[in-house]
Amino acid sequence: MGIESLVTDKHIDQYSTDGATLIQNAFGEEWLSVLRAGMDLNLREPSERSRMWNRSEDGHTTFYDGQTWLSNPHYRDFIENSGMAEIAGRVMGVQSVNFFFDTIFSRSTGTQFRTPFHQDEPYWSVEGFDCSSAWMPLMSCEKRSALEFVRGSHRWEQRFAQTNFGALTGDERDQVQFSQDDTVPFPDIEGNRDEYEILSWDMEPGDIAIFNARIIHGGSGLLREDRDLSVFNTQWLGPDVKIKFRSEGMDPDHSEVMTAAGLGPGDRVGGELYPELWSAV
Ligand SMILES: O=C(O)CCC(=O)C(=O)O
Numbered sequence: 001m002g003i004e005s006l007v008t009d010k011h012i013d014q015y016s017t018d019g020a021t022l023i024q025n026a027f028g029e030e031w032l033s034v035l036r037a038g039m040d041l042n043l044r045e046p047s048e049r050s051r052m053w054n055r056s057e058d059g060h061t062t063f064y065d066g067q068t069w070l071s072n073p074h075y076r077d078f079i080e081n082s083g084m085a086e087i088a089g090r091v092m093g094v095q096s097v098n099f100f101f102d103t104i105f106s107r108s109t110g111t112q113f114r115t116p117f118h119q120d121e122p123y124w125s126v127e128g129f130d131c132s133s134a135w136m137p138l139m140s141c142e143k144r145s146a147l148e149f150v151r152g153s154h155r156w157e158q159r160f161a162q163t164n165f166g167a168l169t170g171d172e173r174d175q176v177q178f179s180q181d182d183t184v185p186f187p188d189i190e191g192n193r194d195e196y197e198i199l200s201w202d203m204e205p206g207d208i209a210i211f212n213a214r215i216i217h218g219g220s221g222l223l224r225e226d227r228d229l230s231v232f233n234t235q236w237l238g239p240d241v242k243i244k245f246r247s248e249g250m251d252p253d254h255s256e257v258m259t260a261a262g263l264g265p266g267d268r269v270g271g272e273l274y275p276e277l278w279s280a281v
Pocket residue numbers: 103105114115120133135147217218219220221231233
């Protein structure tokens with residue numbers, strides 16, 4: 001099936017209105033095997049950006065790595081050649097798409113750890129509405145273990161003090177201290193689940209959940225004792241997105257590599273680090 005028929009009006013409308021949508025069977029075994037080879041390599045040879053996102057007292061782990069496509073030929077192949085850029089572009093309804101970065105979240109069997117609810121854009125070294133992530137489990141993932149989204153929250157105007165992931169991981173690279181001046185405390189979504197419309201889906205390998213970087217999302221984890229979960233996640237930028245360096249800190253912080261590449265605040269991303277991988281014309 002071509003990408004034009006894979007991405008339907010329903011996906012485009014749901015992404016625009018709800019802030020997240022599920023595309024089932026986006027990729028078949030030919031790309032899943034590439035990503036599994038990439039994940040094996042990544043877990044065998046983690047990058048210096050990797051970290052243990054969480055380790056519970058009973059030994060369950062959630063491992064994170066990011067921007068490894070630069071040294072991982074399997075990830076690079078998927079990012080450049082799978083059509084993922086076009087899927088992201090069509091879902092966002094934009095004319096062109098640049099690649100931003102990749103991340104993985106790999107949970108050992110039975111891990112309960114849930115990622116705290118947060119929005120992505122406030123942590124990033126860019127700003128703009130058309131930022132999206134494609135969250136792709138490489139194995140079956142039950143709805144209760146999948147990433148969750150607060151429906152429509154990508155269009156909320158209130159700014160929130162986001163979680164300082166540095167307090168969770170203890171890693172100095174994760175420290176982002178949101179100012180109290182122009183934010184309010186982050187809403188307690190987990191403690192008041194009945195008050196929010198929370199979206200998530202049962203997912204099979206090859207399905208992707210695409211979401212706007214402004215949507216409140218979190219969760220995953222809650223794995224059954226015999227289930228593990230490895231997710232490959234890519235981030236995509238439309239033409240309205242500009243570079244922004246944030247005084248509260250950034251995670252992941254691209255300011256150094258951007259500066260070294262001659263990119264600064266207000267610029268559009270581009271070049272070898274953030275290549276344009278799809279355009280409508
Ligand atoms: O998979 C997870 O636990 C977290 C994913 C996430 O929050 C993200 O990609 O922004």
